[in-house]
Amino acid sequence: MxxxxxxxxxxxxxxxxxxxxxxxxxxxxxxxxxxxxxxxxxxxxxxxxxxxxxLFAGQDEFERLFVAGIEEAETTDPVAIIAVALDGAAAFFPDDRRSWSRMRQVVIDADPGLQERELLKLSGLATTMTGALRRRGFDATAAALAAESGVAVFRVGFATWIAEGEDRPLAAILRAVLAELRSLVCAPRT
Amino acid sequence: MxxxxxxxxxxxxxxxxxxxxxxxxxxxxxxxxxxxxxxxxxxxxxxxxxxxxxLFAGQDEFERLFVAGIEEAETTDPVAIIAVALDGAAAFFPDDRRSWSRMRQVVIDADPGLQERELLKLSGLATTMTGALRRRGFDATAAALAAESGVAVFRVGFATWIAEGEDRPLAAILRAVLAELRSLVCAPRT
CATH class of the missing domain: 1.10.10.60 (Homeodomain-like)
Incomplete structure (x- = not known):
């Protein structure tokens, strides 16, 4: 029964x-x-x-949100495509999930096997995003670089989102981190 | 004896x-x-x-080359600092190591446990590079983004270096991939 x-x-x-x-x-x-x-x-x-x-349920849905963003973005600028994908993925982490995500991170940080699983998840995400970008016409190197950069922004932004005292929504943080990446890479300080 | x-x-x-x-x-x-x-x-x-x-010997030396590049680069432009670090790390992979590296990748790709170990190695590299960039005065987000971008360029460039038929040295490939990252991120195609 x-x-x-x-x-x-x-x-x-x-x-x-x-x-x-x-x-x-x-x-x-x-x-x-x-x-x-x-x-x-x-x-x-x-x-x-x-x-x-x-701790890892929902990976398919998580990846699907990134891929949907890449497929639907009405632009050919790779940074703008990644921005749409990140916006979509942020929907997976509403603010009422933040304290659960914080506790989850503490558990993962304490266990090397779980850390490896988390890295494998993000590496799989980069591979999936690379495939979606190739289908949008980017060559192999450009697709891989854009995907890896998108995952890097997500990682840095997510760590910020769950930091103690942080209260901005994830989508806003991801946009700020992506803007910082652009400024870092594109504005030489000499 | x-x-x-x-x-x-x-x-x-x-x-x-x-x-x-x-x-x-x-x-x-x-x-x-x-x-x-x-x-x-x-x-x-x-x-x-x-x-x-x-398969994983030499990790300390490998990380040390990246860190030395970050410490010694005579510039404050983060992309230029990463370029110096990548140049230094390329010395770890002379051309006579390429066929060994190709075979090593086949072995790693066939074993999920080895893939996880490899991801953990690259994640450790990003953490180490983040620390070196913070010591050069970058804030936490900028340091993490520059480090993750550097590792992404290394991953994409290394995969190119060991691809069948590729014969450019790793240093030249890494420079080209870094230039492509800059062009991708900084030149909107609208």
């Missing part, structure tokens, strides 16, 4: 993060997460393949 | 790569690598902590 548990996914994510923070990622079991959320292990596994997936 | 084996390190690296290519990374033991090089396991472990280190 499969029962529908309203909000089960969010309860499991909140419970998992709380346990990971208190006991470490390795020190936490799926059984403990499920119990802390008042749910069964079976319910856990209906939502996540394993405990690591609690 | 410790014997000095001239060229032992290079023989071990060549033998390891040949075995990894033929049998896969997981399918190769240190004993086999040592035997293929005509050396003992004890000699292997004088040169490398484990078989993975054969």
């Amino acid at each position: 499969v029962r529908w548990e309203p909000g089960a996914r969010e309860r499991l994510q909140a419970a998992a993060l709380e346990r990971f923070g208190a006991r470490g990622f390795d020190g936490t079991t799926v059984a403990e997460i499920a119990a802390a959320a008042g749910l069964t292990e079976r319910t856990f596994f209906r939502h996540f393949a394993d405990k690591r997936e609690v | 410790v014997r000095w084996e001239p060229g032992a390190r290079e023989r071990l690296q060549a033998a390891a790569l040949e075995r990894f290519g033929a049998r896969g990374f997981d399918g190769t033991t240190v004993a086999e690598i040592a035997a293929a090089a005509g050396l003992t396991e004890r000699t292997f472990f004088r040169h490398f902590a484990d078989k993975r280190e054969v």
Whole structure:
């Protein structure tokens, strides 16, 4: 018998993060997460393949937002295309997700295996974006450079978004970081 | 009794790569690598902590070249500083290393664990470069962006350097890729 548990996914994510923070990622079991959320292990596994997936769920949707931005941008300027993609991706991180993202980062920073997983995710994003840019007619080098630059802006902007005391929305931060990249690269200080 | 084996390190690296290519990374033991090089396991472990280190040895020297470039560049233009750092790092990959680097990439591309290790290495490089740029007076965001851009140029340029049929030296490729980044970011096509 499969029962529908309203909000089960969010309860499991909140419970998992709380346990990971208190006991470490390795020190936490799926059984403990499920119990802390008042749910069964079976319910856990209906939502996540394993405990690591609690931290990395949504990768497809995340990449899809970047790709949609690249495909839909009504410009051929690569920086403007990346700006549209970043705007789209920012929608994945509304402000009510910021404190969860902060806690998630603490858990990831404490575990080299999770750091590697996060890097692999961002590297996969760069590869996916490179493909989308090539389909828009950029050559291999230009597409790779624009994609890597977009990911770099996202990484720097995301770290700023979850920094203590920061309260600007992610979209605004990403726009500011992209503008700073342009100013850094294009305005020689001699 | 410790014997000095001239060229032992290079023989071990060549033998390891040949075995990894033929049998896969997981399918190769240190004993086999040592035997293929005509050396003992004890000699292997004088040169490398484990078989993975054969593929990743030299990280400290590699990072040191980037940092030295950042420290020594006689300019305050961030792109020019990155250019000096990339020039310095290119010295780590002379042309007679290209075929070894090509084979190494094939081995890494075939193994997710090695890919993660490679990403962690490049992420560490970006962090180290960010630190060096901050010591040169760039603020946190500018330093991180310049470092990430430098690593992106290195990644794209290195992939070009080891591509089949490519024969330009790495330093020349990195200069061309950096110029392309500048042109991409600074020359709107509307």
